[in-house]
Structure formats: structure tokens, C-alpha cells
Amino acid sequence: MDTKLLKPTQESIQLACDILRKGEVVAIPTETVYGLFGDATNPDACANIFKAKERPRDNPFIVHISDYEMLGDVAKDIPEDAIKLAEAFWPGPLTIILNKTDKIPYAATAGLETVGIRMPSNPVVLEIISKTRLPLAGPSANRSGRPSPTDAQTVYNDMTGRIPLVLDGGECNIGVESTVVSLAGPQPILFRPGFITKAQMEDVLHKEVLLSKGITEELAKDEKALSPGLKHKHYAPKAEVIIINAEFEKYKQLVESENATALCFDEYVDRLNVKSVSYGKESDSATQAVKLFHALRQLDEIGAGKVYAMMPSTEGVGLAVYNRLLRAAAFRVVNL
Ligand code: TXA
Ligand code: MG
Numbered sequence: 159m160d161t162k163l164l165k166p167t168q169e170s171i172q173l174a175c176d177i178l179r180k181g182e183v184v185a186i187p188t189e190t191v192y193g194l195f196g197d198a199t200n201p202d203a204c205a206n207i208f209k210a211k212e213r214p215r216d217n218p219f220i221v222h223i224s225d226y227e228m229l230g231d232v233a234k235d236i237p238e239d240a241i242k243l244a245e246a247f248w249p250g251p252l253t254i255i256l257n258k259t260d261k262i263p264y265a266a267t268a269g270l271e272t273v274g275i276r277m278p279s280n281p282v283v284l285e286i287i288s289k290t291r292l293p294l295a296g297p298s299a300n301r302s303g304r305p306s307p308t309d310a311q312t313v314y315n316d317m318t319g320r321i322p323l324v325l326d327g328g329e330c331n332i333g334v335e336s337t338v339v340s341l342a343g344p345q346p347i348l349f350r351p352g353f354i355t356k357a358q359m360e361d362v363l364h365k366e367v368l369l370s371k372g373i374t375e376e377l378a379k380d381e382k383a384l385s386p387g388l389k390h391k392h393y394a395p396k397a398e399v400i401i402i403n404a405e406f407e408k409y410k411q412l413v414e415s416e417n418a419t420a421l422c423f424d425e426y427v428d429r430l431n432v433k434s435v436s437y438g439k440e441s442d443s444a445t446q447a448v449k450l451f452h453a454l455r456q457l458d459e460i461g462a463g464k465v466y467a468m469m470p471s472t473e474g475v476g477l478a479v480y481n482r483l484l485r486a487a488a489f490r491v492v493n494l
Contacts, residue, residue, distance in 0.1 A: 159319055159320065159321070159322060160322070161314065161317060161318045161319060161320070161321060161322060161323070161324060162322065162323045162324070163310060163311075163314050163324045163326055164323065164324070164325060164326065165325075165326050165327075166282045166325050166326070166327055170323075170325060171282070171285060171286060171289070171325075173323060174186065174286055174323060174325060175286060175289050175290045177322055177323055178195065178196065178197055178203075178286070178290050178292060178294070179197070179290060179292070181196070181197060181200045181202045181203040181206065182196070182203070182206060182321070182322060183195065183196045183203070183206050183207055183210050183321045183322075184196075184286075184321065184322070184323045184324075184325065185299045185310075185313045185314075185317055185321060185323070185324040185325065186282060186283045186286060186296075186325050186327070187280055187282055187283065187310070187325060187326075187327030187328070187330060188222075188278040188279075188280045188283050188296070188330065189250070189251060189278060189279050189280045189330060189331055189332050190251045190278075190330060190332045190333070190334060190335050190336050190352070190353070191298045191299070191306040191307060191308055191330055191332075191333070191334070191335055191451070192298065192299040192306075192307045192308065192309075192310065192312075192313045192324075192330065193222070193283070193294075193296030193297065193298060193299055194207050194210060194211055194296060194297055194298070194299040194317070194321065195207075195222070195283070195286075195294040195295065195296040196294065196295050196296075197290075197292045197293075197294065197295070198219065198221045198222075198232070198262055198263075198266045198292070198293045198294055198295035199261055199262065199263065199266075199292065199293060200263075201263045201265035201266075203295070204219065204263065204265040204266045204295055205265065207219065207295060207297065209320075210317060210320040210321050211297060211299075211300070211301060211302050212301055212302045213297060213302045214302065214386075214390060215268060216268050216269075216386050217268060217297075217386045217387055217390060218266065218267040218268040218270055218273070218274065218386060219266050219267070219274075219295035219296065219297050220253050220274040220275070220276050220295070220296060220297070220336070220338075221262060221266065221273055221274065221275050221276075221293045221294065221295055221296075222275075222276055222277070222278055222283065222287060222293065222294045222295075222296050223275060223276075223277050223287060223293050224277065224284050224287035224288040225277075225288065226244075228287075228291075228293055229244070229275065229277075231259065231261050231293065232258065232259055232261055232262050232273060232275060232293050233256035233257060233258060233259060233273060233275055234256075234257050234258070234259050235256070235257045236256060237256075237341055239341050239346065239363055240254050240256060240341050242362050242363060243339070243341070243359060243362060243363070244277070246358075246362045247354050247358075247359075247362075248276075248277040248279075249277040249278055249279035249284065250277070250278075250279050250353075250354065251276075251278075251279075251332055251335075251336040251337060251352055251353045251354055252276060252336055252337050252339065252352070252354045253274045253275065253276040253336045253337065253338045253339070253350075254274070254275055254276070254339055254340075254341055255272050255273070255274050255275075255338065255339065255340035255341065255342050255349065255385075256272060256273060256275060256341060256342055257271060257272055257273075257342055258270075258271060258272060258273035261293075262293070266295050268386060272340070272342045274338060276336055280327065280330075282325060282327045283296075298335055299313045299316065299317060299324075300312075300313075300316055301316050301317075302390075303390075303391050303392065303393075303394055304316065304393070304394070304455075305393045305394075305395070305450075305451040305454040305455055305482075305486070306334075306335055306393070306451050307451070308329060308330040308333050308448070308451050308452055309328070309329050309330070309452070310324055310325070310326035310327065310328070311326075312452075312455065329448075330448075331448070332352075332353045332447060332448065333447045333448035333449065333450065333451060333452075334352055334353065334447040334450065334451070334475075334478045334479065334482060335350065335352060336350075336352045336353075336354075337350060337351060337352030337353065337354040337355070337359075337478070338350035338352070338385065338387075339359060339367065340384070340385075345365075345366070345368055346359065346363060346365065346366075346367045346368065347367070347368045347369075347370050347384065348367050348368065348369050348370060348373070349370050349384060349385035349387070349388065350373070350385065350387065350388075350478075350481070351373060351477040351478040351481050352475075352478045353444075353447065353475055353478065355474045355475060355477070356369070356477070357474065370384045370385065370388065371384070371388075372384070372385075372388035372389065373388070373477070373481050374472070374477075374480070374481065374484065375489070376489040377389055391485075391488075392482070392485040392486070393451070393454060393482050393483075393485050393486040394485075394486055394488070395454045395455065395457045395458050395462070395465075395486060396457075396458050397419065397457045397458065397462040397463055397464065397465045398463065398464050398465065399421065399454075399457075399465045399467055399483075399486050399487040399488075399490070400464070400465070400466055400467065400487055400490045400491075400492055401466075401467045401468075401469055401483060401484065401487050401490065401491040401492070402466045402467065402468065402469060402491075402492050402494060403469040403491060403492065403493045403494065404469075404492075404493070404494035405494075406426065406429075408494045409422075409466070409468060409494070410429065410430060412466060412494070413430060413432050413466045414430070414431055414432055416464065416466075417432060418432060418463075418464040418465060418466050419432060419433045419434065419435065419457065419460070419462035419463070419464065419465045419466075420432055420433070420434035420435070420465075420466060420468075421434070421435055421436075421437060421453060421457065421465050421466070421467035421468065422434050422435075422436055422437070422467075422468045423436060423437065423438060423439060423440040423446075423468055424436045424438060424439050424440075424445075425439065425440055426440075426468070433460060433462070435453045435456045435457055435460070435462075436449070436453065437449045437450050437453040438450070440468075441471075443470065443471055443473070443474060443475040443476035443478075443479055444475050446470055446475075446476070446479045447475055447478060447479050450479055450482055450483065451482070454486055467483060467487065469491070470483060
């Protein structure tokens with residue numbers, strides 16, 4: 159298959175809509191990461207996404223909508239809390255898990271009765287959803303297991319020959335995937351940390367949002383994940399990554415003594431006598447979120463073998479950064 163890489167114009171957006179109506183797959187930018195989109199109401203389209211991504215069949219898709227009428231089409235038993243969160247954070251980087259309607263096939267939810275729903279704010283993807291009037295299934299546009307792509311060229315490299323079209327909307331401004339919160343049970347539970355924080359949701363809901371197991375520690379082999387994504391291998395570069403929780407001087411001594419590669423904050427690049435890749439400013443979790451996935455791919459490009467990563471803050475957006483880095487490091491953390 160020939161893969162086109164086009165800037166979003168009236169013509170290329172029209173082409174994207176036509177491809178989606180045929181049940182095929184298009185990579186489209188969102189404010190978080192690039193997504194691999196297909197008609198969520200069409201099981202064949204869902205199968206095409208699974209195939210292009212080589213995604214494990216038990217991992218469900220997030221369904222993307224452009225307005226509240228569509229919300230009523232895809233979800234039922236919608237609680238008051240869902241409306242509160244949607245009004246506060248949509249369009250934006252928040253996915254809410256609710257009970258699904260019959261319009262959404264099990265092919266999209268991997269057999270679950272629930273569906274994750276998000277109204278993205280990127281104007282390109284919003285326009286395509288509202289033009290087609292199709293709720294779009296959209297996992298991140300990487301091949302399964304790889305870091306999520308935050309620019310079109312990376313998507314193109316992963317997906318060339320697999321899908322007909324990649325729309326190039328430039329760099330994603332958030333850089334980590336949406337926050338995923340479940341409102342399908344008796345209490346709100348955070349399944350995946352993201353740019354919208356637990357504290358921000360608690361402020362809106364005036365109640366506690368629980369943290370799912372698997373976010374900051376590894377699930378045991380036989381332990382059941384509340385969200386399938388929590389048990390899958392993720393974000394892994396080819397290098398062996400280990401997170402080091404230590405003062406800078408101790409960190410420096412370790413990386414330099416082993417001549418490892420440093421995955422560090424911008425401020426330290428010049429102070430380390432080893433190869434390094436930086437992932438944002440030390441005190442600014444939002445810049446770390448923007449740069450982390452790109453940094454993980456860069457480690458592969460420079461052929462890094464062993465990588466020592468500086469420990470990020472775990473507060474606010476930092477929890478999203480730490481969660482992704484922890485998975486890239488296969489949960490290896492060393493405290494010095
Ligand atoms: O920012 C994002 O969310 C991006 C952009 C493209 O919108 N999409 C994305 O999709 O990250 P994906 O498929 O890579 O991650 C979806 C996560 C997975 O961890 C999946 O297990 C979880 O959401 N998920 C989806 N539906 C679920 C459900 N019904 N119950 C529990 N977890 C669910
Ligand atoms: Mg993903």
C-alpha cells in the first residue's frame with residue numbers, strides 16, 4: 159500500500175473523510191499524540207486498526223467524538239460526574255470510561271461493556287469527526303509497544319505501507335496520551351495519568367479519584383488489570399533503561415563510571431561527560447511530557463545500550479511522565 163503524507167488542507171481533509179467512510183485507517187494529529195483513526199461503529203475498520211498497529215486484541219480503543227449528541231450515541235447511563243468532567247475538560251486530553259451503547263461494537267472495546275470516550279481539541283481531528291459524523295476509534299499511532307508518536311514523520315516511519323494516509327499537523331503540544339478516568343463503577347478511578355491531573359478532577363467532582371494499581375508499580379503476572387493497557391508492554395526503546403533516584407552528584411558518578419547514556423533534564427546536559435539525551439526542564443513536568451517520547455526514540459537513533467534516566471517529579475503532570483518512563487524502564491528504579 160502506498161502511504162501519503164499530506165498537510166491538512168480542504169482536499170486532504172476531504173480525502174481523510176472518504177477513506178474513513180470506507181472503513182480504512184488514517185493517522186491524524188491530536189493535541190496529545192498522533193492517533194490511528196477508524197470508524198468505531200464498523201468492526202472491519204476496527205480490525206484494520208488492530209492490524210496496522212499489531213495491537214494485542216484484548217486492548218480496547220478510545221472513541222473520539224466532536225459534540226454531546228455523539229456522546230449520547232456511544233454511551234449510556236451517563237452519570238452527573240461525567241457531565242461535570244466533560245464540561246470542565248472537553249474538548250481536551252481527558253478520556254472518560256462509561257457504559258457503551260449497541261452502536262459501539264465489541265470489536266472496538268475488546269469485548270468490554272464499557273467504552274473510553276474523548277472529545278479532542280485539535281481542530282483537524284475535530285473537523286474530521288464532525289464532517290463524517292463518525293465516532294472514531296483512535297489508539298496512538300505507533301506500532302504496539304513503541305513510544306507514542308508526537309510528530310508526523312515518526313508516524314510515517316512506523317506506518318508506511320500499512321495505512322493510506324498520514325495528515326501532518328506538526329508537533330503535538332501536550333506530548334503524552336490523555337488522562338483515562340473510569341466513571342463506570344461506584345467511584346471514579348484513574349486508569350492512566352495524563353495532562354489533566356487527579357487533583358484537577360477532584361476539584362471539579364468534590365470527591366476522591368482513586369489511583370488504579372499498575373500506575374506506579376508493576377502488576378503481578380496473575381493480577382487482573384482494571385484497564386487492559388496497564389498490563390501491556392509499552393514505550394520501550396531498544397536500550398535498557400533504568401531510573402535513578404539520586405542527587406545529581408551521585409547520578410553523575412554512576413553514569414560516568416559505567417559510560418552509560420544519560421536521559422537527563424536540559425540543565426544537566428553540559429555537566430555530564432557521557433552521551434546524553436534531554437527530556438525537558440527539571441522543574442517543569444509539562445515540558446518533560448512534550449519531550450519524553452521523542453527522547454525515548456532518540457535513544458534508539460543514537461544506538462544507546464544502557465541508559466540511566468533521571469527521576470522526574472511525580473506531582474501533577476509529573477505522574478504521567480513518571481508512569482510512561484517507568485514502563486519504558488520495565489519498572490526498574492534504583493534509589494541511591
Ligand atoms: O491521547 C490519547 O488518548 C490518544 C489519542 C490518539 O487520542 N489515544 C490513546 O489510545 O492513547 P491508546 O489506545 O493508545 O490508549 C488507550 C488506553 C489503553 O491503555 C486502554 O487499555 C485504555 O485506554 N482503555 C480504553 N478503553 C477502555 C475501557 N473500556 N476500559 C478500560 N480501559 C480502557
Ligand atoms: Mg498507545
